[in-house]
Amino acid sequence: MALRESGIEWTHYSGNAWIGCTAVGPGCNLCYANARFAKRLRMVEWGAGKSRHKVKGFAANVRKASRQAADLGGRQRFFVNSASDTFDNEVPDEWREEVWATLRQTDHLDFILVTKRIGNVAKMLPEDWGVGYSNTWLLATMVNQEELDRDMPKLAAVPAVVRGLSIEPIMGPVDLSKWLHLLDWVIIGGQSQQMGDAEPLVVEYEWVRALIDQCLAAGIAVFFKQWGTGHYPRGGNVIDGEVIEMFPNPCSGTPSPAPWQRDRRVAAANR
Template sequence: MAERSKIEWTDHTFNPWTGCTKISPGCDHCYAESWAKRSGLVQWGNHARRRTTADYWKAPRIWNARAELFRTAHGRRQRVFCASLADVFDNKVPTEWRADLFELIRECPGLDWLLLTKRPQNIEKMLPADWRAGYSNVWLGTTAEDQERFDQRWPHLVAIPAVVRFVSYEPAVGPLRLPACGPWPDWLICGGESGGRARSMQAQWARDIIADCRARRVAPFLKQWGTYRSNPLVSEAGIDELGARVIDPHGKGGGMIDGRLIRDFPKTGTAMKPEKSVA
């Protein structure tokens, strides 16, 4: 829930509060809800959100104090996923909590904050007054588990200025293709659903969206298949799951496609893509 996240595309996770409400099919088997039930710390659904402790809120300041050491060691900035157990732009979150979060973000300029939401229609009205062209250390993202959700949510996100705009196509529960004309995301994360009730992800969905990304200069990041039964080593090549685990140990269910591990990151400052058609 904090430092050294196991999520492959971030270094840390930070949850200023916990709790959320399901709003679309991608939420059906929510890992955060499962965590909440196991821990007993949060009531999921239409219940009050729970703010995390003052001590917990100190963590980003500690990471920020080490920002130069991290950059020297890794050649890049630290990434913070906010929030893995909540939604920053949730209507049920008190306005003052969100104001406190943005104050913390301003106090930690050495960190890149990745704000991921299923409610991009709320972003504009919930941003701080000094947002203007966007904070230089905030990436804005939306989840889109299928084409319908992408078509609904991306127009809201693309209207907001940000140094990086990204889409999390996870859990992928249906095919998704990028439009022929931009603007497009700077980054697209793709991943299958994990867990005992996971819905299968088709390998061709990943191939198609990665091809779309390559054609549009969008950075693709294939995180995981979710389960090995969705991994093309099993579903297409017929290798048993034990063998697939040896060949592809990356992420839950593996993360390779056609012999490659595709985990690209965006170049910052490229949020406005030219609105040209791709044949």
Template sequence: MAENSNIEWCHHTYNPWIGCSKVSPACDHCYAETQNNHRKWAEGWGPHAARKRTKTRSNLQKWDKKANELGVRYRVFCASLADIGDNHRSIDPIWRRQLVGDIRQYTNLDILLLTKRPQNIPTLYPDLMEDWPSNAWIGTTVENQVEADRRIPRLLKLPAPVRFASVEPLLGPVDLTSLPYGMPIGNAPSYQDALRGKIWMQEGSVT
């Protein structure tokens, strides 16, 4: 599936800004921080480093136009080098409003929003909560059972049409039975994992 991304479950990757802070064990070996240390996109990483606005917003229009021409839908992961639930003071509220506006405008794109801070979404994105667009998916990272128990209930309070869990990195057994798997595909007794596309799991399974 990947086209302009090294992530196999999406076609494209989009980062409205770059930078983040560690909040749980899943962050211990953050690839985004490692890449930033080498490529110097942002001045630093962590709570004392300012987030940096990117200049790739126009890609959304390009991808949306191509998807429309081909009669397909593109999955766009947002964000691989940040957390859309980050409430750092350096993130201009305009950036968030523009992100929501872009999601509403580019309807041929399914935007997969991922956060380790689902509890922050209602406060940071009130316009999203008022009228959640059908092409905005929302997911949270659940690297172990502690984080699954903490984050999944918060995720399920968000009115997105598709809500998913990312288990990367998987640091221990995780019970995902509290997370709906969606509609069954054909007569198969299993459900497709919305995030990884090719992975199939039995309903009520523990991974």
């Protein structure tokens, strides 16, 4: 069985080259990283003009995860910068260089980059990015139709072996029909409330159902992560008796849920 060293359901590992960020849109308003690392741990101040906290040992942590993946005889997923944004323009380019060098040197991991700053990506990618590093998946977060209409052309313009969309927290109904042919993976999730923060937005069933159906009809791998804490019953990720957790297959370009993922879907249906 695969090791899981991250609480985030769609990755095995997560790690940060730095911590800290600035809110850039409505999807940031209950930011988990801000709540944990700035408000609770006071490790860093959040926002524009505040120094980001450089994490020592990022590359070593990645190497360790890669060795573990090799011991398991397969590839595992590693979410890079879960408490920051790789394409933050307040971070020096040398910090990003460390990330690129680490990605280039790692054999047994598939890296997942998720950004809310898709407009910065093209100018911040390394020179040897080419059609995309073969082990790196690029996702942009867009939380409503307005962001989608504004940002999907930017995501579409960036080459990547796996191009994905994180619609988390989903903040309204979303029509993906114009863009589905450009996507390999879509993650959907409701909002989680952080301690002391405002109430999360309540996710409407129809928003999630319609989005999942659009992806399934187009053959796009889709992962429904959670209803969020604004939903009753709280949390959970069962929809119409199913857990839908699919991953893209970067080798064939065909969405392909692994056997254990299909098992989980059946188990949920029988609960």
